[in-house]
Amino acid sequence: MSKHNVSRRQFLNYTLTGVGGFMAAGMLMPMVRFAIDPVLSADKGGDYIATKQKVSELTAEPTRVDFSFKQVDGWYESEETNTAWVYKMDDGKIIALSPICKHLGCTVAWNTDKANPNQFFCPCHYGRYTKDGVNVKGTPPISPLDVYETKEKDGILYLGRLKPHGEA
Amino acid sequence: MRWTAKELDMYSQSKEYVDTVLIPLVPLSFGGEMKQTGSMNEFLTILSLEIEKQMKGRILLMPSLQYLHNEKDKVERLKHWANEAKENNFKHVFFLTSDYEWKKDERELENHLIWIPAIPLENLEIDQARGMIGQQVLQILDIFTYNWKNEKK
Structure with a gap:
């Protein structure tokens, strides 16, 4: 062999x-x-969600932007709609604020309190925030509104994760 | 806040801020109006959850009060619920329904009935439905803010 x-x-x-x-x-x-x-x-790119908002149409005045996404809530998956208040700063930076009041979670709106124009207003306990999302002293909220990460792609606004104020 | 363990925990920590209860009133029927009651159930569920989402910090949304369409003592039952809530420091108790029957008892319910006709959501595109619900929510929120403001005076 x-x-x-x-x-x-x-x-x-x-x-x-x-x-x-x-x-x-x-x-x-x-x-x-x-x-x-x-x-x-x-x-993975941080899970940005596309809105229907064109970036070029944003102004210095906060606009309501709705966006929806799939969310698993305990047992079942549902289509959740969230809102952000979006505006452009003078230098072109886009700010997207969460509308959830930091006091007890109601939804705040822009410029709805006649006595205090150009502020975010919470109808539940009359909490207020300035345009940059900082809580007005003397009203119930104790911290500023959360901020969404933003991204522009093909002229459309994308919103990312929610960050505490000053971190996004 | 919703009637879940987690959110009721939140409620017990901030009781002084939550002074309003919302009770959806949903009819049930096995007869000819069966589908209609289904439509109302669907509509009221979505509508009440949206209201709760907007006013989470001040409204406690109760599980709905359900009754058979021909039930005789439903007004008594509802009053019982409302009294129980009032005794537990809720200043405002509101009822939300699409059932016209309650209109007859409006006076007994001390003007706290919000009656709003059900939109047949099953026939609508999701975006359309969202839009319509959104508008109705805004109108109902006005009722709440109005009541809260007047209480302050």
């Missing part, structure tokens, strides 16, 4: 190393995958 004979001992060694190697790989692979998982999933 061939010149290079494989002894019984060598044959067993090769097989055991081979099988052992597969087993080790089978155990290690998921561990490695778990370990580097955050790196792999971090670049």
Whole structure:
């Protein structure tokens, strides 16, 4: 037969190393995958949601922008509609404020209190916020309105995650 | 706030701010009006949840009061609910319904009945339905703010 004979001992060694190697790989692979998982999933783009608002139509006056998305609420998935108050700053920066009052969660609106024009107003307990979303001292809310991350794509406004004031 | 454990926790922490209860009144029927009551149930559920969303911090939305369309003592039952709420420091108790029957008892309910005809949502595009509900919510919110303002004086 061939010149290079494989002894019984060598044959067993090769097989055991081979099988052992597969087993080790089978155990290690998921561990490695778990370990580097955050790196792999971090670049998903932050879940921006498209609105129907054209960026070019935004002005310095806060506008109501509705957007809807699918939300899993406990047991069932529903289509949720949210609102943001959006305006453009003088330098072109877009500000999108959450309408949820930081007091007890009512929905605030722009410029609806005749006694205090050009402020966000909460009808429940008469909380007020200035245009940049900062709560007016002496009214019930104790912190400024949350802010959406914004992005422009193909002239359309996209809204991202909700951040505390001053972080988006 | 809704009638869920989590939101009722929130309520007990901020009781002094929540002074209004909203009770949807939903009729049930197995007869010819069965579908109509279904339509009302659907409409009132969505409408009341939208109102709650806008005024979360001041309104406690109760689970709806359901009754058979020919039920005799429904007014008594409702009064019982309302009294219980008033005894527990709710200054305003409002009823929301699409059932015309309640109009007859309006006086007994001390003008706290909000009657609004049901929109047959099943025939509408979702965007259209949203728009219409949105408008009705705004009108109803006016009723609340009006009542709250007048209480202040």
